[in-house]
Amino acid sequence: MNSSTDxxxxxxxxxxxxxxxxxxxxxxxxxxIATTGRFILAxxxxxTPRALFQLLASSAFRNRVDWLRVHFFWGDERWVAxxxxxxxxxxxxEALLMPLAIPEENVHRIATELETPDQAAANYESMIRxxxxxxxxxxxxxxxxxxxxxxxxxxxxxxxxxPALEEQRDLVxxxxxxxxxxxxxxxxPLLINEAASVLFVISGSAKSDALKEVLKGEYRPxxxxxxxxxxxxxxxxxxxxxxxxxxx
Ligand code: 6PG
Numbered sequence: 629m630n631s632s633t634d635x636x637x638x639x640x641x642x643x644x645x646x647x648x649x650x651x652x653x654x655x656x657x658x659x660x661i662a663t664t665g666r667f668i669l670a671x672x673x674x675x676t677p678r679a680l681f682q683l684l685a686s687s688a689f690r691n692r693v694d695w696l697r698v699h700f701f702w703g704d705e706r707w708v709a710x711x712x713x714x715x716x717x718x719x720x721x722e723a724l725l726m727p728l729a730i731p732e733e734n735v736h737r738i739a740t741e742l743e744t745p746d747q748a749a750a751n752y753e754s755m756i757r758x759x760x761x762x763x764x765x766x767x768x769x770x771x772x773x774x775x776x777x778x779x780x781x782x783x784x785x786x787x788x789x790x791p792a793l794e795e796q797r798d799l800v801x802x803x804x805x806x807x808x809x810x811x812x813x814x815x816x817p818l819l820i821n822e823a824a825s826v827l828f829v830i831s832g833s834a835k836s837d838a839l840k841e842v843l844k845g846e847y848r849p850x851x852x853x854x855x856x857x858x859x860x861x862x863x864x865x866x867x868x869x870x871x872x873x874x875x876x
Contacts, residue, residue, distance in 0.1 A: 642831050700720070705717060706812055707745050707811040749801050756799060769862075830867070832869070
């Protein structure tokens, strides 16, 4: 059983949440492929999306998308090797890309093997620009960007009080995250807010405080960076389960 406001859908269980998210992705993919011949998707990281990716690769969904027309990017990545247990790419490769036999040319990961986080961010930005065929000054438009919500209100790797929150020019930056004492590579709000559709998928009571603040609290984006996500000409949706929505 789901209940919706204009942009928030509350699902009764995690299973319903993942099913709703998978259906949303499938319908977005169908729409984009019918219009442009391809679907340009940025995946979120962390633990929440693993079960979603596994569901998309399952017999219930795998035949509902022409996956050869789907291009996979990442909204953020940890500063670790591609085969590291914490790698968002590795998680997606195991849960989605390998089970669906996605061809390499459709997989556009962040090159964390480069010398520095800044080089990896710059490399990814030029990869994105080349893929979309856009020069500096134009912001490319992803068909769909998946996002998660941290219990501190972050999304992608846009953490509270981190330098990336102020970025007004670049599409992808290396962002030093104080709480982890390490770098992350992340889409900036500038790039995320250009997307045709942004979908938050949020599960669990640990997110309930942050979600209440993001959706109903005072506008304090330095504290709750997910508030920066306001697509300029695109759709913003929150798919949440009942535990995450407990304080709404
Ligand atoms: C990451 C993510 C991050 C994630 C949130 C929620 O690299 O960790 O991109 O933004 O979506 O931290 O993570 P969980 O799903 O693990 O709670």
